[in-house]
Amino acid sequence: MTTIGIFGAAGRMGRAIAQAATDAGLGIAGGTDRDPAGEIAPGIAMTADPLALAEASAVLIDFSVPGALSAHLDACIAARKPVLIGTTGLEAVHHALIDEAAVHIAVLQTGNTSLGVNLLAALVEQAAAGLGDDWDIEIVEMHHRHKVDAPSGTALLLGEAAARGRGIALAQHSERGRDGITGARAKGAIGFAALRGGSVAGDHQVIFAAEGERIEIGHRAENRTIFARGAVKAARWLVGQPAGRYDMKGVLGL
Numbered sequence: 281m282t283t284i285g286i287f288g289a290a291g292r293m294g295r296a297i298a299q300a301a302t303d304a305g306l307g308i309a310g311g312t313d314r315d316p317a318g319e320i321a322p323g324i325a326m327t328a329d330p331l332a333l334a335e336a337s338a339v340l341i342d343f344s345v346p347g348a349l350s351a352h353l354d355a356c357i358a359a360r361k362p363v364l365i366g367t368t369g370l371e372a373v374h375h376a377l378i379d380e381a382a383v384h385i386a387v388l389q390t391g392n393t394s395l396g397v398n399l400l401a402a403l404v405e406q407a408a409a410g411l412g413d414d415w416d417i418e419i420v421e422m423h424h425r426h427k428v429d430a431p432s433g434t435a436l437l438l439g440e441a442a443a444r445g446r447g448i449a450l451a452q453h454s455e456r457g458r459d460g461i462t463g464a465r466a467k468g469a470i471g472f473a474a475l476r477g478g479s480v481a482g483d484h485q486v487i488f489a490a491e492g493e494r495i496e497i498g499h500r501a502e503n504r505t506i507f508a509r510g511a512v513k514a515a516r517w518l519v520g521q522p523a524g525r526y527d528m529k530g531v532l533g534l
């Protein structure tokens with residue numbers, strides 16, 4: 281039986297993943313959290329030691345915080361175990377750590393584990409490729425009041441898809457956090473706007489706006505179960521994969 285270890289196990293996603301893994305008939309080796317006192321569910325042991333967890337698991341799932349990424353990757357490399365990174369708010373330094381880890385082990389990093397969002401990303405890439413840069417691209421997301429990072433990992437994933445479709449680098453063409461006298465929109469820019477409130481699990485809308493017409497495509501997550509199910513599916517897929525960096529396309533057959 282595949283046994284999963286969960287970094288950030290006491291969090292909203294950690295708990296949802298424990299439930300999804302149990303529903304899928306998988307074993308749970310245990311979990312870590314910032315304060316690992318106690319259990320996340322009956323029979324699921326918490327530890328403060330990422331390496332001990334990695335050694336006890338067939339595959340690891342990390343939905344915690346960017347600051348813990350380095351220690352989690354080190355543990356997975358030392359134990360030679362594959363890992364899924366679902367944590368968002370990652371910066372260039374974190375992506376460099378993931379690239380380095382992927383030389384030694386299989387690492388899947390994604391801002392969204394759901395089938396719907398990954399299919400949306402494929403559609404966005406196709407639309408951006410077909411429409412050309414006189415169509416302005418804006419990405420709007422809304423999440424619950426507890427979310428700490430913006431734009432969401434999913435908004436950035438969709439932005440990357442749009443940039444790929446256009447054959448440009450997102451980093452050089454994104455407009456984020458507009459406020460005050462911003463000046464006119466740059467031609468070819470990909471804009472981001474983030475809303476926060478209530479209990480919204482995750483809404484994303486991609487708007488293609490031209491003179492006189494607009495195309496809007498989007499996705500609404502009704503709860504976290506879709507992310508948790510996707511994470512468990514990806515973890516199963518990762519077991520036995522050779523070292524390398526992966527995203528959800530291989531898992532979902534997109």
Ligand SMILES: NC(=O)C1=CN([C@@H]2O[C@H](COP(=O)(O)OP(=O)(O)OC[C@H]3O[C@@H](n4cnc5c(N)ncnc54)[C@H](OP(=O)(O)O)[C@@H]3O)[C@@H](O)[C@H]2O)C=CC1
Pocket residue numbers: 287288289290291292293294312313314315343344345347348365366367368369390391392393394433507
């Ligand atoms: N890729 C995807 O599909 C999805 C990604 N996410 C992302 O997953 C992450 C977690 O989301 P969510 O569960 O809602 O957030 P939570 O804040 O509920 O969970 C994060 C957990 O990680 C814990 N933590 C903090 N530091 C460490 C550490 N050093 N080691 C282990 N655990 C630690 C936190 O503890 P404490 O609270 O005590 O600090 C908390 O329990 C976010 O980045 C979110 O954006 C969310 C949904 C889907």
Ligand SMILES: O=C(O)C1=N[C@H](C(=O)O)C[C@H](O)C1
Pocket residue numbers: 368369391392423427431432433434435481482483
């Ligand atoms: O923090 C969340 O809740 C979510 N985070 C991910 C993101 O940043 O895109 C995925 C999902 O939208 C929920």
